[in-house]
Amino acid sequence: MTIDLQVHLLPSLVSEEQLRGGVAVVIDVLRASTTITQALASGATAVVPTATVAESHAAAAAISGFSQSSSDSPVPPDVRAKAGVILGGERSGTLIPGFDLDNSPMKYTSSIVAGKTVVFTTTNGTQALLKCRLAARTLVGCFSNLHAVIALLANDSRPIHLVCAGTDGIVSTDDALCAGAIATGVWAARNWPKWHGDELRLVMDLFTCRCQPMREVVNTLRESHGGRNLISLGLEADIDRAARWDLFRLVPEFDLATRRLQPATDVPAEPKQILMVPRE
Amino acid sequence: MTIDLQVHLLPSLVSEEQLRGGVAVVIDVLRASTTITQALASGATAVVPTATVAESHAAAAAISGFSQSSSDSPVPPDVRAKAGVILGGERSGTLIPGFDLDNSPMKYTSSIVAGKTVVFTTTNGTQALLKCRLAARTLVGCFSNLHAVIALLANDSRPIHLVCAGTDGIVSTDDALCAGAIATGVWAARNWPKWHGDELRLVMDLFTCRCQPMREVVNTLRESHGGRNLISLGLEADIDRAARWDLFRLVPEFDLATRRLQPATDVPAEPKQILMVPRE
The missing domain is CATH 3.90.1560.10 (ComB-like)
Structure with a gap:
């Protein structure tokens, strides 16, 4: 089955209409998604x-x-x-x-x-979330729930949109790296055709270059727009936390009717581990 | 000397004011820059x-x-x-x-x-060029003049902006790959600090993943938004041409007063070859 997966490096680079009927994953690694x-x-x-x-x-x-x-x-x-x-x-x-x-x-x-x-x-992060009101399903993704998100997307035949929140309207590599990780995981789980868009290629290549070892993941997050902001605020510990993979098998899902985020109920009990966790 | 180099994946992601006083390089590989x-x-x-x-x-x-x-x-x-x-x-x-x-x-x-x-x-491409009117200098970059552009930037202490034209407002990896090549070349020619922005990291990692061999460069161009458009028009030969490195030691420079592009007069006679040309 051919899957349509697109990456949007900023909310401003996708229209609400493009998201209609698809599965949107909002990614704001530092820190809304993680929190x-x-x-x-x-x-x-x-x-x-x-x-x-x-x-x-x-x-x-x-x-x-x-x-x-x-x-x-x-x-x-x-x-x-x-x-x-x-x-x-x-x-x-x-x-x-x-x-x-x-x-x-x-x-x-x-x-x-x-x-x-x-x-x-x-x-x-919350601004990006509220942009996805036309999506059929809106999830929240980060490194903390990486394989749980991958598991949900790997079982969904609707178009997938990874929406990076960015930082103050600027592309941020913390979100791009996580989008690359999710895309690579879903890619590996599915039999896809070769091509899936220019922003997708950028984040997958970023992930290829920056996913190993864990020190490189943490440094990429530290050096992102969002990461530099946190360091200037003395919040470096939050970066280390946000870099941890698969702390939870929980995916927040946004219900437009109630305007609440609650755990998605269809996450597999044991999400298949596809990506190798970076070595310490 | 610390150099400020930023990449802008689309003209819409940079303001005219940000370009003021800097050196802008407009990149529209398929095909305006190349042509x-x-x-x-x-x-x-x-x-x-x-x-x-x-x-x-x-x-x-x-x-x-x-x-x-x-x-x-x-x-x-x-x-x-x-x-x-x-x-x-x-x-x-x-x-x-x-x-x-x-x-x-x-x-x-x-x-x-x-x-x-x-x-x-x-x-x-021409739209991107006209956005750079506040830059102190506006150049045109592509693979055809890669090392000539790198040579000019390596000798300039002003902030550098690589402005990717994109395709119809969408990020395009043909331009991003060339920006990654230029950035990597200037980087290698200068003693730079480690960090230079999130879009820069994306294009440099893209370049790392896609620069070897030449087949991979050509495929990346073919699979970009711009490349797919050209293939649908039967213009694949233009893609192969745009992928050729260093055909010329000529850098078009835009003169705002006369509104003309003419060859920059300060390109070194023999630009130093920094990046390895991809093998066939």
Whole structure:
């Protein structure tokens, strides 16, 4: 079966219409994809992505049954806590005033997010997610759930779109490297024709050059636009975390009707390992 | 000396302002860059790039001293011939009605263009060229003049921008591969720091994966967006021509004041060969 897989190095390089009816995988390795996956793996009930801080407050208010005085008035912390709502995300890479958590995946531990609803807004990742509203299915991919994503895509006959979030409108190799890893894995799992597009070739060749050893993966992430931003903020540990492969067999899936991200229910119990994990 | 070199996979991914004061190299391997280089190497006095067909007619009229009845009325062939003006270019890859030559480099032979002024309009390449009006210097690069371009850039301390034309707004690996070749050559000629941007890494890794042997270079060009378009038009020979390295030691340079492309006068007589020409 011929599979149509395209890579989009930035959300601006694909139209909503192109995604119609396909399977979109949103990739924002540093850090939204990694953090969303971590939050759900830590037992969060759902992640609710929002485009703006005001929308976050509005979503938190709706879930908490709290009547806002204005569109951006925050829900009091005790009301949120009682309703099990966590405000998470970042602007310029750092904690948003009044929010509970920033965008560091390691902050989203079970003790903090299990059983809670995480309302989540970031600069690049959630924007990319909201672009995919015409896709038949929208998933979130990163290194943390690499083979789980590959397993879902390898069993889907619809057109596949790997949508890299980029960093502030600029191509970022952290996302491109992960897109290359996913594409290479799906490619290896399927009997494909030779050619699948120019951006696909770029990310697959990047992956070929940068996937071994693990030091090279981490360095590629460090040296990406997104990685350099994190280093300037003292957040290098988040890069190391985002570089880890297959921590979870969980793929966040976006339900447009409920506007929630929850774990896809059809991930195989033991996703087939196709790509060799880079040696340390 | 630290050199700033950036790659832009599409003209839309760079602003005119970013190019200010730098050296821009416009790359449209299939085929505008290759054809412009060939035309000047065949002895054309100048190439005048224009954005539209109407602008081509206007430029031809101005050079011929012909008074147009309307902005898109063509100059009669005998008047153009007397003034030594050739109309060249393409729309949708093919000859524009009333023009003398399409965008096939092999058509621009000495017997046809020597001593003539070529007024030239293409879908992607000339548009990219006209975007670089704030650059301190604008050059045209392709495989045909690879080491001549590398030689000029290796001796320039200003920021360097490799601007890929792409194909109809889509990233194209023919241009990306050439950008990777130029970047790798300049890199090898200079003592650079390690990191130079995410798009740069993508094209350098593409070049690493696809530069050997020549068959792989030609296949990469064939399989690019631009290449597939040409094959569908029966123009595969143009791809083989565009893949040839170092046919000329000539670099077209755009003079904003006269709006003409003419050979840069500072190309070394024997550009140092840095990259190994792919074996056949």
